Amino acid sequence: MKKYLPVLRNTKMFAGLNDDEINSMLSCLDAKLYHYQKGAFVLREGEHLNNITILAKGSLHIQKNDYWGNRSILDQIAVGEMFGEAYIAPESGALLNDVVAIEDSTVIFFNVKRVITTCSSACRFHAMVVQNLFFAISDKNRKLVQKLGHISKRSTREKLISYLSEEAKRQKSANFVIPFNRQQLADYLFVDRSAMSNELCKIRDEGLIEFKKNYFNLL
Numbered sequence: 001m002k003k004y005l006p007v008l009r010n011t012k013m014f015a016g017l018n019d020d021e022i023n024s025m026l027s028c029l030d031a032k033l034y035h036y037q038k039g040a041f042v043l044r045e046g047e048h049l050n051n052i053t054i055l056a057k058g059s060l061h062i063q064k065n066d067y068w069g070n071r072s073i074l075d076q077i078a079v080g081e082m083f084g085e086a087y088i089a090p091e092s093g094a095l096l097n098d099v100v101a102i103e104d105s106t107v108i109f110f111n112v113k114r115v116i117t118t119c120s121s122a123c124r125f126h127a128m129v130v131q132n133l134f135f136a137i138s139d140k141n142r143k144l145v146q147k148l149g150h151i152s153k154r155s156t157r158e159k160l161i162s163y164l165s166e167e168a169k170r171q172k173s174a175n176f177v178i179p180f181n182r183q184q185l186a187d188y189l190f191v192d193r194s195a196m197s198n199e200l201c202k203i204r205d206e207g208l209i210e211f212k213k214n215y216f217n218l219l
Contacts, residue, residue, distance in 0.1 A: 001026060001033055004056040004108065011054055011080045012136035013129060021125050028126065030111035036101040043099040049087040051109040052133070055079055058105025059179070063187070064097045073187040075147070076179045085137050088112045151190050156199045159189045164209065164216060174218040181214060 005019045014022050033056070036042055042060060043049065060077040074097055077083050087095055116130060146166060153159045163185075167176055178185065186193040203209050210217040 001031065001108075004033075004106070007056050007080055008054070008108075011082070012139060013052070013054065013082055013132050015132050015135075016128055017125055025125050025129065029114045029129075032109045034107050034109065036105045036107065038101055038103050038105075040101050041098055042101055042105070042107055043084065043095055045096060045098050046094045048094055049084050049092075050112055051084065052082060052088060052112050052115055053084045053110070054082050054108045056106045056108050058101060058103045060105060060107075061100050061102050061184070062097050063100060071187050072190055073180070073184055075143075076184075076188070078179070082136055082140070085133075085140065156189075156191045156195050157203065159191060160196065160199060160203065163189060164218060167216070168218050176216055178214045178216065 002023065005022055008014045008022050009017070009019060014025075017025070034042075036058070042053075045064070055077050057079060059079075060083070061073050062075040062077065062083065063071055063073045065071050075083075077099070083099065084095075086092065115133065150159050150162045150166070153162050164178075167178055168174055180188055182197060183193055186196045189196070200209075200211065204211065208219055210219065
């Protein structure tokens with residue numbers, strides 16, 4: 001677990017704590033480490049979640065398949081990001097989506113009751129973690145609103161421009177790499193891959209963008 005302290009130090013959940021303080025919190029929060037191979041399910045639709053989870057290594061997709069096997073990617077989880085927090089309330093019900101490792105990944109599970117219940121010593125560290133958790137959930141909600149802004153656009157072209165514009169702002173550069181391949185980007189924006197690829201070529205031919213695989217340059 002100690003090898004992942006640098007990752008935890010840079011998460012929103014443990015913001016403001018040093019490695020020694022985080023290390024002292026791990027047993028308090030009943031932290032457990034799990035490893036997943038590429039393609040493995042970290043969480044499955046229908047399961048009940050009693051943990052707050054942080055990705056320590058690798059990359060994950062939150063996705064949903066319909067009855068006919070069509071996949072929609074709801075979010076991509078990068079190292080240091082928290083996921084599953086929407087289901088930790090007692091009345092949240094079962095998971096509505098799958099969480100899948102898209103490369104070999106390591107996930108840390110924290111007992112939610114230990115996190116939100118201040119320990120008997122009422123240590124300052126625990127109080128900071130609870131406060132950070134509130135801010136982290138707020139940030140996740142903001143990102144959800146951003147995605148709704150992308151997929152609420154009427155056309156594939158509008159969805160692409162909305163997403164690429166937001167990525168340029170987020171990465172503070174007109175040159176950036178997105179975390180999706182073509183099929184994954186289509187699944188993320190809820191569009192047909194062929195139609196999306198055609199639209200990307202049209203936007204490129206109009207002189208608005210350049211791209212190669214998942215690298216983009218906005219002109």
